[in-house]
Amino acid sequence: MIDQTHVEALYDCDVIDNRGEKIGSVKRVWLEDGTGKPMWAEVHTGLFGMKESFVPIQQGQVAGGAITVPVTKEQVKESPSMHTDGDHMSDQEQEALYRHYGMIPQAKTGEHDRLDGKGGNGRQAAGQRGQQAAGQRGTARGDAAEVTLSEEKLDVGTRSVETGRVRLVKHTVTEQRNITVPVTHEEVRVVREPAEGSSGKAFADEQAEITLHREEPVVQKRTEAVERVRLEKDAITEQKDVKGEVRKERVEVERDDEPRGRR
Template sequence: MIDQAQINQLFDCDMVDAHGEKIGSVKQVWLDDRTGRPLWAEVHTGLFGMKDTFVPIQEARMGQGQIVVPVDKKQIKDSPHIDIEGGHMSDAQQDELYRYYGMIPTASTGEHDRLPGGRQQRGTTTRDTATRDTGARNTGTKDTSRKGGGITRHEEELHAGVRDVEAGRVRLVKHVVTERQDMSVPVRREEVRVVREPVDPNRPADPNAFGDEEAEVTLHREEAVADKTVRPVEKVRLDKETVTDQERVSGNVRKERIDVEDNTTTRNKRNDRNDRR
């Protein structure tokens, strides 16, 4: 069962049914005027979260960062549309929801106050009960003339938190590019040169002298060729590291101020030093 101490955890929290089916995210919480106990949660449902649906959370529980309600998702999807005006839920509207969900209504408490959600108001834990009009029964003021008691003053506190969101995705993609390379390689070739050597004059003359004769020499040379081989050069991988930045959040908070009315005079007196804070 969810109590007042857990109200801060409800806003923007995912709601699931007893089977673990996601229903939507909580945007507003409605409290009982008398006890301040959370009764209903206004949940954004639908494909794009555009539909507002009221879900009973009297018997809900928190678990693993989610709100688990003992109501089937299909039943919640087909729940009646409740049009709320002025931030109050009337008894008739509440009874309509009780009848639909097959629950026993609680004692009539007049209208029920809405506790708005949102990140700028996550610190809200209660509602203004000092002077609110509640219709058939005025539960916003207390008669302290018998006991000489006081009025409890409330303030909203702003709390900052963080949540994980996806900032983007990085992936490695390999593709082939072609570039031209020029290399210089030494090559050899054979050339012909004429070598003249003297002969022995006493050597007998060649009988074929004064005849045609030819000699042939084969020349060789080296030719540059290009060949390619594949070899690994490096391995690239992705690694993540966490860096911490500072961001500022802001929001509007409400606080109650108490005025002193002196019935012995016809005007109101305010004790700014002690009573008005």
């Protein structure tokens, strides 16, 4: 059972349905007039949390920074829209919520689902951060009166998304290379010089020969590593403008001792 001791812990906590699915987060808590029992949680739902829905929390269970309620996420999405007058809910709005969630008021037993039929005051909002006094719009201390003003803040974070992929692909190409290589070859020349003495082979046929050589280019191939190529990532930080709507509360001073036209 939820009671007044849980009110402070309910703000901004996650609301989980009876199947374990997250419904949204609590932004306001509505109390029962007279008893101050927590009755409904005003929950921000939808894709961007822009829709406000009412969820019954009388039989909820609070644990681990979340409250589990005995209704489904679909029921909450289809719940009737409430146009509350100030910080109070009318009898008609209460009855519409009870009918939608299949809850039966038990006025005689005083249980959690009892409707307050006195004067149509309905349930009072708990305000922001645990103002639990029923039928009161602020706090009076002696000769001073005060109200608490709240405003929404934008909490902006970042998430990593994939923008593309870059890969290295190696393939083979063939190209022509022209290389100049020096080569050597042998040529013959005739050298004549005077002979001395006598020859034993005079007037006999005779021949002499030498072998000539030349160099020819020889092409061979060898494979060697010439370069390493790799991909590296650098993180570049840039400034992005983020826009969002936030609500804030303002206060006006009204006097009952002046004519309405002068307020």
